[in-house]
Amino acid sequence: MFVIIGILVVLGAVVGGYLMEHGNLSVLIQPAEVVIIFGAAIGSLIIAAPPKVLSMIVKSFGKLFSSRTMGKSGYLELLGLLYNIFSKIRKEGLISIEADIESPEKSPLFLKYKAVMSNHHAVSFLCDNLKVIISTNVPPYELDNLMELETDTHHHEAMIPAHNIARVADALPGLGIVAAVLGVVLTMGKISDPPEVLGESIGAALVGTFLGVLMCYGFVGPVATNLEAKVTEDGVSFQIIRISLVSFVGGSAPQMAVEFGRRAIPTSDRPSFNELEETVRKK
Numbered sequence: 001m002f003v004i005i006g007i008l009v010v011l012g013a014v015v016g017g018y019l020m021e022h023g024n025l026s027v028l029i030q031p032a033e034v035v036i037i038f039g040a041a042i043g044s045l046i047i048a049a050p051p052k053v054l055s056m057i058v059k060s061f062g063k064l065f066s067s068r069t070m071g072k073s074g075y076l077e078l079l080g081l082l083y084n085i086f087s088k089i090r091k092e093g094l095i096s097i098e099a100d101i102e103s104p105e106k107s108p109l110f111l112k113y114k115a116v117m118s119n120h121h122a123v124s125f126l127c128d129n130l131k132v133i134i135s136t137n138v139p140p141y142e143l144d145n146l147m148e149l150e151t152d153t154h155h156h157e158a159m160i161p162a163h164n165i166a167r168v169a170d171a172l173p174g175l176g177i178v179a180a181v182l183g184v185v186l187t188m189g190k191i192s193d194p195p196e197v198l199g200e201s202i203g204a205a206l207v208g209t210f211l212g213v214l215m216c217y218g219f220v221g222p223v224a225t226n227l228e229a230k231v232t233e234d235g236v237s238f239q240i241i242r243i244s245l246v247s248f249v250g251g252s253a254p255q256m257a258v259e260f261g262r263r264a265i266p267t268s269d270r271p272s273f274n275e276l277e278e279t280v281r282k283k
Helices: 002-020 031-048 051-064 071-092 094-102 120-135 140-188 195-249 254-262 273-282
Strands: none
Touching: 002 195, 031 051, 031 140, 031 195, 051 140, 051 195, 071 094, 071 120, 071 195, 071 254, 071 273, 094 120, 120 140, 120 195, 140 195, 195 254, 254 273
16 A cells, blocks of 8 residues: 555656646657666566566565555564463473474464464474474574574575566666667757757657656665565564574573563564563463
């Protein structure tokens, strides 16, 4: 929703300001310039990105318009799930959660937390590392290194679409200049025409530069920044799981382990100590 609002604000400001100066909108409608700039941009992306990366970029646009975020309530659910898992392990032993982590989508323990279950990567990350804890007597520092490696790998892979889109944004002003230069070349062929014809031709050529700069800084660049922010936000769940698991394996009580996890949440979404305690008691 906010992305759509932003697009409308950019268009409204640019077009509105142009009309305030009594500009002629028909001058800005140059299909050939659009074909040159966007065709070249898409082509350069195809050259730079393997098919797997192109597929990731296409899928990432779904996240752009999605309003799904963990937020305070989602983080509380994650902490509540971790507390329940840790408490069950303390009371019944590590083997007691084996069935839960093998099929979390069928586990009553997991199904109570819908916000967590909607984040498939985080659930997979949690279950895989619980399997490691069950199958091996791993020291806390080794478990921490293992989870840090996976977290970094996931973050790097998730950032690939944003980085590729950012490169396209950086190229757009240059491609706009390419369109403008081609327009000037065409204008030189009309050098003997009246000034009115030359002015119209030069104006059409400059539209290419205008479109390239506008798309770079007004649309494509902000899209890349938005995707980066979403990837960073998704990484918070991984940090919570990592810190809580390491703390629990290191000997902390369940409530203390999830308190360590709570501290990894950004302050804007971090639940208070009392909110966490109330959630733990309810669950």
